[in-house]
Amino acid sequence: xxxxxMIQAITDAMRNELRxxxxxxxxxxxxxxxxxxxxxxxxLQAEFGEERxxxxxxxxxxxxGLAIGLGLQGFRPVMEIQFFGFVYEVMDAVAGxxxxxxxxxxxxxxxxxxxxxxxxxxxxxxxxxxxxxEGLVAQQPGLKVVIPSTPYDAKGLLISAIRDNDxxxxxxxxxxxxxxxxxxxxxxxxxxxxxxDVKREGTDxxxxxxGAMVHESLKAAEELEKEGHSVEVVDLRTIMPxxxxxxxxxxEKTGRVIVVQEAQRQAGMASQIVAEINERAIxxxxxxxxxxxxxxxxxxxxxxxxxxxxxxxxVIEAAKKVLTF
Amino acid sequence: xxxxxxxxxxxxALQQLEKIEDQFQTLQILNEEGEIVNEAAMPDLTNEQLQxxxxxxxxxxxxxxxxxxxxxxxxxxxxxxxAGQEASQLASxxxxxxxxxxxxxxxDVPQLIWHGLPLAQAFLFSRGHFKGNQMPEGVNVISxxxxxxxxxxxxxGVALGMKKRGAKSxxxxxxxxxxxxxxxxxxxxxxxxxxxAPAIFIVQNNRFAISTPVEKQSAAKxxxxxxxxxxxxxxxxxxxxxxxxxxxxxxxxxxxxxxxGPTLIETLTYRYGPHTMAGDDPTRYRSSxxxxxxxxxxxxxxxxxxxxxKDLWNEEKENEVIEKAKEDIKEAIKIADETxxxxxxxxxxxxxxxxxxxxxxxxxxxxxxESK
Ligand SMILES: Cc1ncc(C[n+]2csc(CCOP(=O)(O)OP(=O)(O)O)c2C)c(N)n1
Numbered sequence: 001x002x003x004x005x006m007i008q009a010i011t012d013a014m015r016n017e018l019r020x021x022x023x024x025x026x027x028x029x030x031x032x033x034x035x036x037x038x039x040x041x042x043x044l045q046a047e048f049g050e051e052r053x054x055x056x057x058x059x060x061x062x063x064x065g066l067a068i069g070l071g072l073q074g075f076r077p078v079m080e081i082q083f084f085g086f087v088y089e090v091m092d093a094v095a096g097x098x099x100x101x102x103x104x105x106x107x108x109x110x111x112x113x114x115x116x117x118x119x120x121x122x123x124x125x126x127x128x129x130x131x132x133x134e135g136l137v138a139q140q141p142g143l144k145v146v147i148p149s150t151p152y153d154a155k156g157l158l159i160s161a162i163r164d165n166d167x168x169x170x171x172x173x174x175x176x177x178x179x180x181x182x183x184x185x186x187x188x189x190x191x192x193x194x195x196x197d198v199k200r201e202g203t204d205x206x207x208x209x210x211g212a213m214v215h216e217s218l219k220a221a222e223e224l225e226k227e228g229h230s231v232e233v234v235d236l237r238t239i240m241p242x243x244x245x246x247x248x249x250x251x252e253k254t255g256r257v258i259v260v261q262e263a264q265r266q267a268g269m270a271s272q273i274v275a276e277i278n279e280r281a282i283x284x285x286x287x288x289x290x291x292x293x294x295x296x297x298x299x300x301x302x303x304x305x306x307x308x309x310x311x312x313x314x315v316i317e318a319a320k321k322v323l324t325f
Numbered sequence: 326x327x328x329x330x331x332x333x334x335x336x337x338a339l340q341q342l343e344k345i346e347d348q349f350q351t352l353q354i355l356n357e358e359g360e361i362v363n364e365a366a367m368p369d370l371t372n373e374q375l376q377x378x379x380x381x382x383x384x385x386x387x388x389x390x391x392x393x394x395x396x397x398x399x400x401x402x403x404x405x406x407x408a409g410q411e412a413s414q415l416a417s418x419x420x421x422x423x424x425x426x427x428x429x430x431x432x433d434v435p436q437l438i439w440h441g442l443p444l445a446q447a448f449l450f451s452r453g454h455f456k457g458n459q460m461p462e463g464v465n466v467i468s469x470x471x472x473x474x475x476x477x478x479x480x481x482g483v484a485l486g487m488k489k490r491g492a493k494s495x496x497x498x499x500x501x502x503x504x505x506x507x508x509x510x511x512x513x514x515x516x517x518x519x520x521x522a523p524a525i526f527i528v529q530n531n532r533f534a535i536s537t538p539v540e541k542q543s544a545a546k547x548x549x550x551x552x553x554x555x556x557x558x559x560x561x562x563x564x565x566x567x568x569x570x571x572x573x574x575x576x577x578x579x580x581x582x583x584x585x586g587p588t589l590i591e592t593l594t595y596r597y598g599p600h601t602m603a604g605d606d607p608t609r610y611r612s613s614x615x616x617x618x619x620x621x622x623x624x625x626x627x628x629x630x631x632x633x634x635k636d637l638w639n640e641e642k643e644n645e646v647i648e649k650a651k652e653d654i655k656e657a658i659k660i661a662d663e664t665x666x667x668x669x670x671x672x673x674x675x676x677x678x679x680x681x682x683x684x685x686x687x688x689x690x691x692x693x694x695e696s697k
Pocket of ligand 1: 089432471473474531533534535600
């Protein structure tokens with residue numbers, strides 16, 4: 001076991017897969033010699049050569065199209081979009097093409113592509129770097145969407161993503177890259193896509209969340225514990241397809257729920273989760289299900305992001321409403 | 326016979342490419358020693374204009390140095406260094422008229438400043454305050470584009486709009502060597518060419534897109550030659566030579582306002598600093614030999630030599646400019662510091678012309694939150 005940051009765990013997963021399968025290719029802007037702008041691919045070109053780990057010209061739509069084509073040739077592309085705000089540039093390749101490859105070829109072809117991309121607020125980036133755009137990809141049938149919140153989960157989930165025969169969007173929250181270390185096994189292991197993880201057990205209320213908001217929710221749960229409330233925190237880890245079974249089990253146990261996402265309120269994942277809860281467990285509910293989200297503006301210009309981003313205080317506020325309903 | 330024909334065709338294709346590539350020579354007027362090497366291309370500039378251009382380059386070099394140190398002190402945010410690119414940035418802007426419209430990339434803040442953007446707003450932009458993006462009336466620019474290439478196709482639209490209105494002005498846009506790989510780059514030059522729109526497309530080829538060398542962007546020998554496919558004129562210039570840059574842009578501008586359509590200009594330049602101040606380490610991808618080779622081509626050094634020989638520049642003048650720059654920067658930082666902090670409610674109020682009900686509801690919540 002080694003103590004790893006999330007970014008180290010991600011590098012470790014790619015190294016493992018590059019060793020494991022000669023068809024795995026890693027490419028994107030600045031991922032080669034430079035090791036990526038966050039050093040996620042640090043050392044990989046040196047170890048595996050430029051044939052397998054390489055820089056692309058600067059064009060996201062090109063990167064996506066290349067991945068689809070290489071997939072048709074039996075390769076297993078791990079492509080990087082330098083920041084997920086640039087996904088708009090490659091939206092046709094992602095949503096219009098690779099998500100539908102299996103479907104439109106009647107199962108003859110598929111796109112075993114992993115799209116890795118940093119996102120998330122709190123690190124004062126310029127426009128279109130930090131946006132939480134997971135809802136955009138979660139809305140596309142054919143894609144799977146994974147958002148880890150810990151180094152351990154990141155490694156196991158990325159290995160699963162790379163081995164998956166369907167396209168997986170793997171989103172890495174920038175604020176979590178180096179914010180803490182965790183014991184991560186050096187050997188390979190897989191965490192199944194589509195399985196949530198109860199990060200904290202509780203009996204009075206459930207918080208359903210993912211990504212950086214897992215940590216804000218855990219902090220809120222600790223504060224609430226001091227006031228005598230036992231709060232469960234469910235980390236979805238995969239937001240599409242998400243783990244309805246674990247969510248419903250938690251809801252049935254606690255009867256009170258909030259859903260927390262960093263993204264804006266409108267048409268987001270939280271709404272989808274609330275709808276599922278209403279359809280499947282409304283009779284277990286003691287209170288309406290509330291959402292904690294960012295407001296409905298474009299991601300804040302960085303000077304205002306600390307107020308714009310949801311934090312543990314917002315979670316506590318919503319939790320109290322639900323607990324005292 | 327058939328095979329012979331086929332062979333000739335193949336060879337022709339190759340020859341055509343070689344012929345085209347050979348035609349793209351670098352325009353230089355002022356060499357590294359500050360000597361005029363191409364009298365015929367010498368632009369028509371008065372002594373005062375020459376001095377003004379030098380003033381702007383010296384001023385902007387100081388602004389770059391101060392911006393870097395302010396960033397390190399945490400007093401500025403996002404910043405993309407500009408030293409090395411002064412000729413490319415400032416001599417191109419110098420060839421414009423006030424009514425021309427600039428669509429910049431994130432590194433092109435200096436052009437905006439010399440086109441009329443107050444320095445304090447440039448600092449607010451860096452700090453991530455929306456006021457930094459709110460261009461004053463009459464300053465014909467849009468805030469720096471973060472999405473590489475997006476400005477290129479928009480420039481075609483601005484230019485077509487000017488044409489439709491019968492305006493005698495141009496749209497000018499900038500990207501880097503990396504940006505020239507984006508689909509939007511090709512679409513931009515192609516659209517502008519198809520509409521004969523008055524646009525000037527500048528590619529500042531500083532050899533690296535973050536860490537990726539220009540050789541990895543394309544098999545093309547020059548970026549200028551990409552104009553051929555769009556059917557528009559293209560030229561490569563020494564981007565460390567302010568006179569060459571000025572001459573190329575002036576000519577392109579003249580053609581554009583005369584209804585002759587767009588031009589693609591590749592400026593060969595170099596950024597001395599890191600890509601941005603957010604953790605880029607150029608020693609990972611550039612050798613100090615290459616850095617030194619380019620620093621010898623420095624635009625300020627050669628222009629200074631040229632002007633000194635003509636008795637148009639001296640140390641005293643230079644120091645005056647440096648002092649003026651430092652004072653302006655101090656004053657602008659003060660204004661930026663005194664600007665009211667940006668609120669989430671401010672952001673809500675600039676989302677739509679009229680705030681929809683759901684946002685109105687959220688507005689009340691954040692107003693309450695932010696009043697505490
Ligand atoms: C669409 C898009 N993709 C990627 C990026 C990230 N990025 C910012 S600058 C840069 C390199 C740009 O290089 P170049 O166009 O040569 O301009 P330079 O920075 O050298 O001035 C990259 C990849 C971005 N901002 N937008």
